[in-house]
Amino acid sequence: MSAAHQVVEVNKHVSLYRGFTIQRLPRSAVDKNHRYQVTKDGMYYGQEFAQAEAIRTIDGLHHDHEIWCERLGVSVVVGEVTNCSEPMNGN
Numbered sequence: 001m002s003a004a005h006q007v008v009e010v011n012k013h014v015s016l017y018r019g020f021t022i023q024r025l026p027r028s029a030v031d032k033n034h035r036y037q038v039t040k041d042g043m044y045y046g047q048e049f050a051q052a053e054a055i056r057t058i059d060g061l062h063h064d065h066e067i068w069c070e071r072l073g074v075s076v077v078v079g080e081v082t083n084c085s086e087p088m089n090g091n
Contacts, residue, residue: 007055015051018062022054 008016015022025035025047036054038045045061048054069075 007051017055018058020045020058020061022051022058024051 005018007022010016013024015024020038020040023037023039025031025037027034033049035047035049036051037047038054038057046057048057
């Protein structure tokens with residue numbers, strides 16, 4: 001079972017979750033609903049149609065990262081998706 005993570009609402013358009021930014025984009029003539037853009041450190045990870053979908057996308061990125069770190073034999077740094085620099089066996 002995974003640990004619960006908190007969504008921190010910065011303002012009505014921006015939330016933070018597990019180090020990622022979820023930005024609520026305005027409606028347009030083409031897109032009648034709000035969209036939610038996922039970014040981290042200037043990297044774009046896509047748009048979703050609901051905040052819950054954006055959170056699932058981020059959770060999926062974390063899960064995939066943990067699998068790759070395990071395959072590479074490095075430890076997963078808690079709360080950091082982009083760092084696989086610490087070897088698990090201490091070498």
